[in-house]
Amino acid sequence: MDFDLTSRKLQSVQYQNIVDKKTSVNEQKDNATSFQDQLTKLHKSYKEELSFSKHAAKRLEERHIEMNDSLMDNLQSAVEEARKKGARDVAVIGRQGIFIVNVPNNVVVTTMAEDDMKNKTLTNIDSAVFM
Structure with missing residues (x-):
């Protein structure tokens, strides 16, 4: 029985290349997951910021x-x-004025300065927070 050392080395190299490719693909999947996680975090942080x-x-x-x-x-x-606290539409009251905020959408809907509060009536809010 002849044992071909060259052939054995070639098989070993081919096997190692296959293992390396699988590892490379797995690393790419890990990077893709990592990228997806980062994208999700970025989207959440963007969504958490108030807009006007x-x-x-x-x-x-x-x-x-x-x-x-x-x-x-x-x-x-x-x-x-x-x-x-489960608020949906909140009046945030501060020295600068009142900010009416739609909480689920993180959107400031309108603002009121001290001069605008002459009638002292706020409608369509379910909560108030003092800042």
Whole structure:
């Protein structure tokens, strides 16, 4: 019985190439899963940030309410508190004015400055949070 050393090495190399390819494919799958996880996290974080409707943005400008990082953080925290309590439409009341927020969609629907609160009536809200 002849034993061909060259043939045996060739088979070994071919087998190793197959194993390497499988490992490479598995690594790609892991990277794809990792990418999908990152994309999901990014989407969730984007969804968690408050946005302003066109109407609310217009009201901010008309009422000279300046949004800064501190106010945005306080507003976001107030909305998160309301979310924990099950609120859907919340009035967030602060020194700068009142922000009406649709909690499930994370959208500031409108804003009111102190001057706008003459009739002192808010409708279509289920919660209020002071910030």
